[in-house]
Amino acid sequence: MNTILVTMPLNSRHRERLEQKAKDCKFEYIPESGIVAEDVQAADIIVGRVPPEYIRESSRLKLLQLASAGTDGYTAAGVLAERTVLTNATGAYGKSVAEHMFAMMMALQKKLHLYRDDQFNGAWNDYGEIVSIADSTVLIIGLGDIGLHFAGMAKALGAYVTGIKRRPSACPQQVDELHYMSELDQVLPKADVVFSILPNTPQTRGIYNEEFFAKMKNSAVFLNAGRGNAVDQKALAEAIRSGELAFAGLDVTDPEPLPPGHPLWQEANVFITPHASGQFHLSETLDRIVEIAAFNIEACLTGKPLKNIVDLETGYCK
Amino acid sequence: MNTILVTMPLNSRHRERLEQKAKDCKFEYIPESGIVAEDVQAADIIVGRVPPEYIRESSRLKLLQLASAGTDGYTAAGVLAERTVLTNATGAYGKSVAEHMFAMMMALQKKLHLYRDDQFNGAWNDYGEIVSIADSTVLIIGLGDIGLHFAGMAKALGAYVTGIKRRPSACPQQVDELHYMSELDQVLPKADVVFSILPNTPQTRGIYNEEFFAKMKNSAVFLNAGRGNAVDQKALAEAIRSGELAFAGLDVTDPEPLPPGHPLWQEANVFITPHASGQFHLSETLDRIVEIAAFNIEACLTGKPLKNIVDLETGYCK
Numbered sequence: 001m002n003t004i005l006v007t008m009p010l011n012s013r014h015r016e017r018l019e020q021k022a023k024d025c026k027f028e029y030i031p032e033s034g035i036v037a038e039d040v041q042a043a044d045i046i047v048g049r050v051p052p053e054y055i056r057e058s059s060r061l062k063l064l065q066l067a068s069a070g071t072d073g074y075t076a077a078g079v080l081a082e083r084t085v086l087t088n089a090t091g092a093y094g095k096s097v098a099e100h101m102f103a104m105m106m107a108l109q110k111k112l113h114l115y116r117d118d119q120f121n122g123a124w125n126d127y128g129e130i131v132s133i134a135d136s137t138v139l140i141i142g143l144g145d146i147g148l149h150f151a152g153m154a155k156a157l158g159a160y161v162t163g164i165k166r167r168p169s170a171c172p173q174q175v176d177e178l179h180y181m182s183e184l185d186q187v188l189p190k191a192d193v194v195f196s197i198l199p200n201t202p203q204t205r206g207i208y209n210e211e212f213f214a215k216m217k218n219s220a221v222f223l224n225a226g227r228g229n230a231v232d233q234k235a236l237a238e239a240i241r242s243g244e245l246a247f248a249g250l251d252v253t254d255p256e257p258l259p260p261g262h263p264l265w266q267e268a269n270v271f272i273t274p275h276a277s278g279q280f281h282l283s284e285t286l287d288r289i290v291e292i293a294a295f296n297i298e299a300c301l302t303g304k305p306l307k308n309i310v311d312l313e314t315g316y317c318k
Numbered sequence: 319m320n321t322i323l324v325t326m327p328l329n330s331r332h333r334e335r336l337e338q339k340a341k342d343c344k345f346e347y348i349p350e351s352g353i354v355a356e357d358v359q360a361a362d363i364i365v366g367r368v369p370p371e372y373i374r375e376s377s378r379l380k381l382l383q384l385a386s387a388g389t390d391g392y393t394a395a396g397v398l399a400e401r402t403v404l405t406n407a408t409g410a411y412g413k414s415v416a417e418h419m420f421a422m423m424m425a426l427q428k429k430l431h432l433y434r435d436d437q438f439n440g441a442w443n444d445y446g447e448i449v450s451i452a453d454s455t456v457l458i459i460g461l462g463d464i465g466l467h468f469a470g471m472a473k474a475l476g477a478y479v480t481g482i483k484r485r486p487s488a489c490p491q492q493v494d495e496l497h498y499m500s501e502l503d504q505v506l507p508k509a510d511v512v513f514s515i516l517p518n519t520p521q522t523r524g525i526y527n528e529e530f531f532a533k534m535k536n537s538a539v540f541l542n543a544g545r546g547n548a549v550d551q552k553a554l555a556e557a558i559r560s561g562e563l564a565f566a567g568l569d570v571t572d573p574e575p576l577p578p579g580h581p582l583w584q585e586a587n588v589f590i591t592p593h594a595s596g597q598f599h600l601s602e603t604l605d606r607i608v609e610i611a612a613f614n615i616e617a618c619l620t621g622k623p624l625k626n627i628v629d630l631e632t633g634y635c636k
Binding site: 095096099100102103104106107109110111112113115116117119120121122123124125126127128129130131132133134135153156157256257258259260261262265266271272273274276279281282283284 | 418421425429433437442444446448449453474576583590594
């Protein structure tokens with residue numbers, strides 16, 4: 001009998017949904033914080049996060065279904081055995097993350113962050129000039145589920161949307177112009193908003209550096225919801241301070257949590273949220289993850305093709 | 319020769335645009351702060367704000383073209399002579415005000431205001447559950463230019479839009495359901511967002527009171543960009559404190575500026591901006607006002623019908 005370890009917080013409706021896909025299996029529901037190595041070693045299928053060091057290339061583990069889009073910690077050598085399939089929750093977070101970042105973008109364009117900073121002092125200050133999303137060129141770096149959702153919102157409100165994709169494909173309908181990373185220099189100087197949603201891979205570390213920010217418009221907004229280490233945070237703070245870049249909105253930082261004394265917290269034109277755009281904050285997100293997990297559990301048990309299989313080399317879905 | 323007094327801040331391109339419509343007129347450009355009563359009394363046409371008490375039913379004044387949508391102070395008895403036509407800038411502010419309020423709404427739905435409050439303390443706190451604009455029912459009270467622009471944005475991002483209009487009309491395409499004020503009780507309890515954009519008239523004073531907030535969902539957002547005195551601010555603060563209402567976003571208050579010691583500033587779930595949604599903060603707004611003024615100056619001088627004529631009784635455009 002297969003044992004399925006579930007560490008995500010599920011309600012009874014969610015549990016039923018999973019259990020009906022795996023009638024002969026034993027389900028263990030243990031919150032992530034209560035997991036011990038033995039639980040992980042006893043599992044044939046895991047749904048949710050477990051400490052990667054507990055896996056130790058478990059030869060029993062057939063499927064690790066993450067509840068996140070990010071796969072940090074699981075793609076390293078010595079974690080997963082060759083037979084274990086890693087799947088993520090790509091597709092579950094598009095709406096939640098895109099809307100959060102879109103709200104941040106609009107707040108920054110309207111200088112709402114500065115008005116908020118004055119509120120508790122009772123200061124009726126006017127910060128003048130603002131810009132409109134309808135007049136903006138929005139560059140999205142990473143056109144997966146989240147990037148495409150963001151693109152759709154921007155286009156619906158009148159923006160001109162350019163997108164950068166890793167692999168050749170037809171231009172999605174939410175995007176006006178599609179480019180490759182090699183064409184970045186061509187599109188970056190035209191962007192009023194840059195939204196990055198890249199996973200954590202060796203190729204993405206520190207790519208948002210001094211040179212990158214120098215190529216952006218001085219009036220532009222930079223947004224990151226991928227992984228914090230894609231940004232050279234010192235260079236970002238410097239670009240904001242020098243006026244090279246107007247605003248930044250970050251839902252991810254390096255490290256996380258960002259330590260209380262970190263200088264980035266003090267930059268008024270950087271708006272930081274604590275990796276809050278996704279999580280399970282939108283109830284629909286959890287419903288979607290459960291659907292992906294249910295599909296993959298059934299596929300794994302019956303030998304059918306799984307969805308959202310992560311390529312351990314690139315960190316992206318295959 | 320007619321004298322045209324302009325108190326709005328105009329660049330040379332804007333001035334040319336007005337002057338080409340009134341070739342035989344004398345233009346006086348005096349900033350609002352530098353106006354004396356004689357300037358007002360010498361004017362046949364005024365474009366922009368002047369102190370209402372300087373007008374004193376001037377028998378010379380044919381047209382007062384405001385640069386605002388609001389007409390406070392000019393509709394009172396003893397200000398305008400019967401022959402003076404009052405026109406406002408309805409149509410110029412739709413984009414600017416609607417986008418500002420939409421940004422506020424999204425910020426509140428995503429709890430960005432709470433995250434911002436933690437930023438300078440370096441606190442990595444998570445505020446949990448949020449809602450989506452795409453799942454929201456948005457009620458717009460006042461379907462003029464601004465209300466319709468807001469409706470269009472909400473609908474474009476997937477919201478269900480209900481609207482309340484004073485006068486019977488066909489349902490605008492941006493609106494899913496059109497109602498009259500008398501049907502408020504029917505639509506208010508269903509709204510996740512209420513956006514009010516009503517002018518200051520005797521009928522609108524204090525209409526957002528304890529009873530109104532009690533009928534709203536506990537999870538809802540209330541937004542006001544009309545006039546501050548439409549809201550019973552004590553009742554609003556009480557509704558927020560008691561959890562009867564989740565969030566409020568106000569770009570208008572009563573009085574303005576809101577005094578530094580006013581208790582409303584201290585409500586964390588009220589987001590206040592200093593009547594900043596309009597002004598001339600979006601450069602396009604000024605262009606649009608100049609177009610309205612140019613049209614009305616020409617119409618006034620040649621005896622053609624003007625646009626945006628304000629009904630002094632209702633405060634609305636006729």
